[in-house]
Amino acid sequence: MATILKLDNVSKLYGSLRALDGVTLSLPDNAYISLLGPSGSGKTTLLRVIAGFERQDGGGVLLAGESLDGVPAHRRNIGFVFQNFALFPHLSVARNISFGLENSEGTARPSAGVIAAKVRDIVALTGLGGLEERGVAQISGGQRQRVALARTLVTEPGLVLLDEPLGALDANLRTRMRDELRAIRERLGVTFLHVTGSETEALAMGDSLIVLDRGRIGQIDAPDTVYNRPASPAVARFLNCYNLFEGSLGEGAFVGPAGRFALDAAAAASKGGGPAYAVRHDRIEVRPPAAPAGADEVRIEGAFVASEYTGATQLSFFRLDDGRLVEVEAHLSHRSPAAYGADERYGLVWKRRDALVYA
Amino acid sequence: MTMTALSDGLAEARIEQPKPQRTTLWLVLPGVLWMTLFLVLPMLMMVYVSFWTQTTFAITPVLTTKSWVNFFSSDTYLTALWTTIRIWLTVLAATLLVGYPTALFVGLFVRNKTLQTVLLVLCVIPFWTSFLIRVLAWRPMLGKEGAINLVLQGLHLTSAPIEALLFSELSVVIGMTQIYCVFMVGPIAFMLGRIDPNVLEAARDLGAGFGRIFRTIILPLSMPGVVVGAIFVSVMVLGEFATSAALSGRKVNLLGNIIVTQVGSLKWAFAAVVGVVLTVIMGVVVAALLRVVDLRKEL
């Protein structure tokens, strides 16, 4: 696959704070890329550097092989969709969309007929038909989101950056817009770089997923790889679906305050960033306290605290003897929700091979 | 520390564009040049010329302190200096006394935003009339056959018209107070409007009387407003000459009037000396007022 964007050791400083610390990556053309990072991880800074709103302090940015060093934002051919949409409040929907075409630099400006045709196409694609003459204050949040997208896409950018584009929408709309964003992108064949702080959004949207951790790349992989094999404890923590245990790596076992976990030969210490031991919420099985563990299993005990029913899953919390909480997620398609007694002790059991061990 | 450094950094970076320094320079340069050439340079020139030699009809750039000696040894000038300071202090006190209760009412007692705005707009409307017309309007008010004397006699409070009302120091003080008191009302009302009513409510619940609440809460919290108002009024009154020219019948000579007269008779060096004296007084007054309350901390 051709590379559309390349970042080479990009760093950005705010005073003594390293917002970006040597970021290197390349984005394939015609793909949907999610960029996941907690707040403060530098993800918005990264987008703003790529867009040219801010200049990096070191390293290089290349778009389709050309260096963007010294190229101002308006000559980069990179679209940007803002979290607050940043629509032009004094212009109608149609004029917002045609704005970029009508005001582009000199020779690039298409004729009025061409502009009208392009606007018509993009309005149809984004489902904004009938709203063209409205003011942008008089349409709903979802429609504003579409205008922001249409306004960017109509200028045919080589790359579209989306800064938490669904953050300002309510939950229902967010799910619907996810599908639409994917569909629109596939129609146009342009690369989307979608920044989000939500792990479910990142996993759902991206053809590939970049995890940013304190100004550095934590992992770049397909979403299921990231989900199943996070590259570091930090990435596992952002994904919000792993129980992480601290401790140290011993002979054939991981030893920590929570107990001694025997290791599977294949799973042992394949990755760095630790030492840490991670088990996904849905890989843990809850058993009565008396039930023993199998030969290939690890078992600890905890007291039930509370559980949360979300429809498709049940999330239960257990407190270990050292005080830390362990989360267990049960998929209810296989079983009905379990009723645990408060403060009663249960065995928490998982397969050795399901554990991830970080050296 | 790191937090402020971070937020500062972010604020700076948000508006950064390629080559920000050059654009900013070109945007700010015309204004800076204008102010340097037409404000700073004239003021420096004034200081310089105050040391020039004054002949009957002209000045020559031969440095001397003669004009300065002349100023401090002349009764006329020293009287004018004293009159200026006296009238400034009187007007400052008068605007504060006249304005504070109104500011108290508008800022603290009127909690309806619309009514508050209406009252403030009512205070500002007179500014839409020419300053000079507002000064002149006091002549038919204060004159021997003026409105005030007519009303007083009509109410049989006085038997004969009070002549001292017009063409006296009193008329200048009255005129200036009316013209400048709004500059006192505005800032004070603004500061009072920011007092949380719950604080006053709590004080009242604890049994504090209005006098006590006023002394311990309202007055200290309104001080920044008083200082800002005092700076406005001081700077304007100290630079005044029109009100005294219109209402004192040439009996009250402020430093401003002296400058006008000296310039009229081409005594540029003397005028410059008076100008420098006035500038120094103003600088001292503003600096002193700013020391009373640390505005940056309060606002």
Next chain:
Amino acid sequence: MQSTLIKPALATYTALFLLFLYAPFVVLAILSFQTGPEGGPQFPIIEWSTYWYRHLLGLVPPSRIAPLPIDESLLRSLGLAFMTMVVSTVLGVASAQAFRTRFAGSGIVFYLIVLGMMVPGVLVGLGMSLVANALGIDRHWWSTAFVLHVVYTFPFAFLVMLAIFNRFDESVEEASWSLGVPPGRTFRKVTFPLIFPGVLSAMLFAFTLSYDEFSRTLFASGRDLTLPLAIYGTFSVEIHPNVFAFGVLTTLFSFALLAVYAALMTLSIRRAKRVALQEEAA
């Protein structure tokens, strides 16, 4: 409690305060309808008449009272106020735009600009005429007086624009750049329309302050009088009700200006709301 008495007391006081502010002007307006040419600027009103208004406009036979030199001075004042308005608004917008980025020395520049509205007219006026003398240039309302008017009104325009830019959402500008629109065009097509209400206020400030300005003009304008100088000239001589009539007229003019400003403001706000109405109708 006491405060139940304090509120009505303060309300009464405020009413008296407003009377104090307005009474002189009411008296002046009444006296402007004094009969002429024999009626003086005091009570009682001998006979109600519009004589002094006609006197002002040159519609009465010549009498011993010279007409105010308003026709030419009015034109000068309007021209001066217009020039001042344009220049100080441009300077104000440019400087405030520069202050959106932090730059070395911004603190000093800020005080330098604000100083312009603080230094009394007598002092800058005197200083300016000294400079003009030293350089041997003539003083005119359109040169030396004009630059001083801008020194005075530019800080007001600057502060107004600074407040406007403080509340300005910069992401719309970035959005425009990312659509391929160069910064200069972005300023014209996005920034300027959005800050336009502020620009109107800055213009209004500059125009009215300059139109009414006289202490700077007195020193720096040379022989030709502006309107405030024509009025100032009457201070030294006996005044007649024609000055009062003139006061009434200039006040009306100011209110007309305010009305134009209000109309323009409403128009620019309504432009945004118009679409809302269409939507409700649909």
